[in-house]
Amino acid sequence: MTSLPTSLLGDLDPTSDRAVFRQIADQLREAIDRGRFKEGEKLPSEAELVEHYGVSRMTVRNSFSILQGEGLVHAEHGKGVFVRPRPPVRRLASDRFARRHREQGKSAFIVEADAAGSHPQVDSLEVKEEKASQDISTRLGSVRRVLARRRRYLLDGRPVEFATSYLPLDIARDTPIAEPNPGPGGIYARLEELGHRLDHFEEEIRARMPSPSEVKTLRLASGVPVIHLIRTAYDTEGRAVEVCDTVMAADAYVLSYQLPAT
Amino acid sequence: MTSLPTSLLGDLDPTSDRAVFRQIADQLREAIDRGRFKEGEKLPSEAELVEHYGVSRMTVRNSFSILQGEGLVHAEHGKGVFVRPRPPVRRLASDRFARRHREQGKSAFIVEADAAGSHPQVDSLEVKEEKASQDISTRLGSVRRVLARRRRYLLDGRPVEFATSYLPLDIARDTPIAEPNPGPGGIYARLEELGHRLDHFEEEIRARMPSPSEVKTLRLASGVPVIHLIRTAYDTEGRAVEVCDTVMAADAYVLSYQLPAT
DNA sequence: CAGGCATACTCGTATAGACGAGTGGGCAAG
């Protein structure tokens, strides 16, 4: 009689034409939405639900897989199925590249995370010259080879973002930009020092499900989309001087933009 | 001997510790990525894959469910499993609310879609007064009741966006804004005519998996996230005069912003 | 020729059972 967890759930409606596994998923979803199961809390085990509803185990698993696809729950082998906690989100404001934010010695990511009380990390640093993809080449204005700077950002040990900056070789080669650590203010500060005064940025935003490799590098739970942001930096002469391709765990971000009403 | 479709696929590696259904999913994914199966094309049927790999049907279905979760394929009852075509995307530029775009008689959505050669529609029109949610009330500056304008946008018959505008009653009541069709230039033009000169907009962007009701109203395939955009319009006195809550099918949109380097 | 039906093929749903593997608690041996 340890049926306390399942006592929060109702019965099936045999007359309904809604599939049984959907009905079960509906009940679990509603229970979660109503807070009957709280964040991080364990849901009834598959065996308990099998008994409660009188269905087979695969049916229950089918229900769970729906909720997983919705990003509501996640299963842990040997432990159970848990309500997925909403992680703290990182807000990216549209003025995050303003010059006034470029004065400190540390990177914007580190400063901001420290301020928010999180523990920031950057890893997977890689800086190398390579052939530009078709897309990058187009964005940079028909450039063949580029300097690529890759890095992964983590908050409290959790990967949240993976970014690659591409710069034309004639700009970046043999400059601090080609160093693993480009110095205070990041590569935008270096670009300006090198005489490429920045005029504006263009950001393209998409959202989609992650590729398997993105799931791996961002350690994404199932049911978590990614935000794909492609930023192009233009100097005052209208030349594209950098393209930054960023993939973010969507559950960790809110992007914020300010637009003039012109 | 109609095994042509499966001849594009390899064998399983029994020594691998990767689960069989993942191996099958991997092979199908790779075949799709390489263009062996083109957009809209039918994949081998479950039965064919069962025979090709010598596994049970549930294993094959498990593989398909992975690919569905990734948004790569979609199943059609009685027909087969197909490579999901990438729909044409709608680009939203950050200057889309500039005054110069507000001069025509038709709504921005209609004009833009016509220009792109698509057939635009707007439906589910609903305009009513209601109690403001906690969030909306906060954004509008402690407003109790609001005018809510709901509408759904479709391109070539496919729903792509569902939006709700919330306006304080003291601004919108008994004005053209409370009419189903607010007239040329939309509600922003009306707001300015009413003396609320717009100063700037703030947009918050999130991406997540859709709720069941969003799946329904946007007719979303599985594996398609939504972009959730919340825009607040401010007048020159700094007052929030409108909040627009928009849910977009992520596979139908690219958002584009232009940021000054300040 | 047109319409309708039979049929084969598709995926959808559900059952029952088996074994594997990760986790954690309790018990027994040292």
Added chain:
DNA sequence: CTTGCCCACTCGTCTATACGAGTATGCCTG
């Protein structure tokens, strides 16, 4: 008390089977 093992419980993977329901095709009938 500590160590180590066993066991119970968890989810992961896979098989085999059954029936239902949507789709397309071709044949048969009128």
